[in-house]
Amino acid sequence: MNRQRMDVTIVGGGMVGMAQAALLAVRHPQLRISLLEASPVEPRVSPDGYDARVVALTEASRALLEEVGVWQHIAGQRECPYTQMRVWDAEGTGSVYFDCGDVKLPNLGHIVENNVILAALRARIDELSNVELVTGFKLESWWRDCGLWHLQSRSPERDVVEGLDNQSPVFTTRLLIGADGARSRVRDMLRIRTRDVEYQQTALVCVAKCEQSHQSTAWQRFLNTGPLAFLPLSGLGDDRHCAVVWSADDSLARELVMLDDKAFALNLEKAFESRLGTIESVSERFSFALRARHAESYFGPGAALIGDAAHSIHPLAGQGVNLGFMDVLVLTEEVGRALKREISPAHASVLSRYQRRRRGENAATLKAMSTFKSLFGAGDLHWRWLRNTGLSMVDASPLLKKRIIMRAMSV
Numbered sequence: 055m056n057r058q059r060m061d062v063t064i065v066g067g068g069m070v071g072m073a074q075a076a077l078l079a080v081r082h083p084q085l086r087i088s089l090l091e092a093s094p095v096e097p098r099v100s101p102d103g104y105d106a107r108v109v110a111l112t113e114a115s116r117a118l119l120e121e122v123g124v125w126q127h128i129a130g131q132r133e134c135p136y137t138q139m140r141v142w143d144a145e146g147t148g149s150v151y152f153d154c155g156d157v158k159l160p161n162l163g164h165i166v167e168n169n170v171i172l173a174a175l176r177a178r179i180d181e182l183s184n185v186e187l188v189t190g191f192k193l194e195s196w197w198r199d200c201g202l203w204h205l206q207s208r209s210p211e212r213d214v215v216e217g218l219d220n221q222s223p224v225f226t227t228r229l230l231i232g233a234d235g236a237r238s239r240v241r242d243m244l245r246i247r248t249r250d251v252e253y254q255q256t257a258l259v260c261v262a263k264c265e266q267s268h269q270s271t272a273w274q275r276f277l278n279t280g281p282l283a284f285l286p287l288s289g290l291g292d293d294r295h296c297a298v299v300w301s302a303d304d305s306l307a308r309e310l311v312m313l314d315d316k317a318f319a320l321n322l323e324k325a326f327e328s329r330l331g332t333i334e335s336v337s338e339r340f341s342f343a344l345r346a347r348h349a350e351s352y353f354g355p356g357a358a359l360i361g362d363a364a365h366s367i368h369p370l371a372g373q374g375v376n377l378g379f380m381d382v383l384v385l386t387e388e389v390g391r392a393l394k395r396e397i398s399p400a401h402a403s404v405l406s407r408y409q410r411r412r413r414g415e416n417a418a419t420l421k422a423m424s425t426f427k428s429l430f431g432a433g434d435l436h437w438r439w440l441r442n443t444g445l446s447m448v449d450a451s452p453l454l455k456k457r458i459i460m461r462a463m464s465v
């Protein structure tokens with residue numbers, strides 16, 4: 055049996071897992087790190103069209119990608135800095151306009167396609183000599199002894215039944231990091247429960263080509279069936295493409311999914327009040343059931359959870375991956391602190407400090423998103439008045455706007 059002994063093993067090579075591997079490797083070259091990813095497929099950037107899945111990166115996330123040597127490959131190619139943000143209520147006159155000039159910054163953030171980030175991180179991981187990336191490795195079985203985790207992609211019993219004589223390699227590690235997404239196997243393995251909120255909404259995502267320029271603006275209209283966002287894209291030669299994230303109550307989403315492209319584009323244009331003129335075309339649509347999920351603990355013996363494995367959140371404020379990147383930053387700081395003090399990075403005191411620094415922060419963001427979702431979903435007059443007045447008050451207060459922007463950018 056092929057056995058490999060590692061200091062740190064990360065399960066899950068999505069954006070958060072790859073960023074974790076890269077940051078640990080860059081800051082602590084003495085660590086031996088493995089990154090185990092279930093998918094055998096390499097992330098690819100299509101040269102002809104935009105990926106419909108995008109994220110709005112905060113300045114803190116951009117800085118992290120720069121530190122690991124990835125932002126340099128993304129900047130100026132396939133990312134769109136947005137300088138303004140317009141948020142308005144479909145039922146009333148309340149609206150807020152944010153401008154990067156309010157905080158004397160060049161932009162409010164960057165819209166980047168998921169595949170662009172994944173491909174850039176993958177290229178960087180391949181360059182880092184202290185990271186071993188294993189693709190096509192789906193964690194299925196594990197055991198723990200003498201303070202070490204042993205991880206295998208298939209159960210030894212299955213190997214015996216299939217006559218493979220334990221062919222699948224075993225990764226042995228001091229510190230195990232679960233970055234394996236919302237349905238985390240590592241979290242299950244640690245028997246960590248989650249608190250779940252079903253939003254009863256589905257997010258439909260696609261790319262829309264609009265008649266007019268997106269004006270480097272992130273647009274969000276709150277309908278009482280859910281928020282609709284148009285996020286600006288650039289890198290393929292024009293400024294009329296937007297990534298659409300339409301979070302809609304399940305019944306409406308089911309109807310929208312059934313429409314042909316022409317009818318869907320018409321509905322989209324109407325829901326967006328034709329703010330960017332007619333919708334000339336829409337790409338293939340993808341849908342995601344929305345649910346908030348928060349792990350009751352972020353660590354178990356010798357193991358920590360990061361990213362969507364620890365928390366998943368409504369996309370209305372576009373914070374999911376940004377929270378995950380902040381987990382990466384804090385866990386790396388705590389590992390660094392442990393190494394300096396010559397204690398094991400897998401020690402419970404290290405992992406509980408990580409949890410203390412991240413769980414409360416993430417819980418507050420999750421709560422705020424659920425409150426927003428309920429507030430904007432409420433149809434009665436009282437709530438409509440309250441939220442429209444609230445939006446107008448924020449819009450009229452430069453100080454409040456500045457605080458909101460600075461807070462949102464530091465996540």
Ligand SMILES: Cc1cc2nc3c(=O)[nH]c(=O)nc-3n(C[C@H](O)[C@H](O)[C@H](O)COP(=O)(O)OP(=O)(O)OC[C@H]3O[C@@H](n4cnc5c(N)ncnc54)[C@H](O)[C@@H]3O)c2cc1C
Nearest residue numbers: 066068069070092110193234235361362372373374375376
């Ligand atoms: C519609 C929508 C819009 C969004 N918009 C934004 C936005 O604007 N801004 C933002 O910050 N966030 C946004 N998000 C959230 C963001 O996409 C997620 O928070 C982010 O992708 C989570 O990254 P992750 O690496 O933690 O998990 P994932 O992306 O789920 O990656 C997990 C990885 O683990 C692997 N894996 C799973 N199980 C195993 C196993 N057993 N063994 C080995 N590997 C395994 C998977 O193959 C995958 O590669 C949005 C989400 C949705 C649904």
